[in-house]
Amino acid sequence: MRKYSVGEVRTEMKYCTTCGKEIMDEAVICPHCGCATGKSAIDTRNEEVTEYANKAWTYALIGFFLAPFAIPGLIYASKSKSKNGDVFTKKAKDAYIASIVWLILWSLGLLLWL
Numbered sequence: 001m002r003k004y005s006v007g008e009v010r011t012e013m014k015y016c017t018t019c020g021k022e023i024m025d026e027a028v029i030c031p032h033c034g035c036a037t038g039k040s041a042i043d044t045r046n047e048e049v050t051e052y053a054n055k056a057w058t059y060a061l062i063g064f065f066l067a068p069f070a071i072p073g074l075i076y077a078s079k080s081k082s083k084n085g086d087v088f089t090k091k092a093k094d095a096y097i098a099s100i101v102w103l104i105l106w107s108l109g110l111l112l113w114l
């Protein structure tokens with residue numbers, strides 16, 4: 001079940017494992033019964049980072065066929081970097097490198113073709 005609030009901030013709902021009431025997916029403590037939901041804030045952040053890393057990889061792969069699409073890969077890779085402090089997740093780092101390498105190869109190929 002998904003809800004969209006004002007400002008396009010995505011919130012997903014889930015149910016408390018203790019009292020069964022509907023709570024925010026990001027909630028660490030249930031607002032109804034006060035029990036821990038078993039999900040830490042770090043887990044939530046890591047999920048967001050993984051989401052960006054996955055998008056980075058998707059665009060990096062598309063970039064192997066159409067180089068300009070490697071650019072969104074770079075954008076998503078850098079977003080996952082900023083969301084995780086200054087540390088690249090390995091996946092985002094690989095996607096970032098793959099995008100850059102392909103852009104360079106594509107540019108060289110274009111120069112040789114011209």
Ligand SMILES: [Zn+2]
Nearest residue numbers: 016019030033
């Ligand atoms: Zn509860």
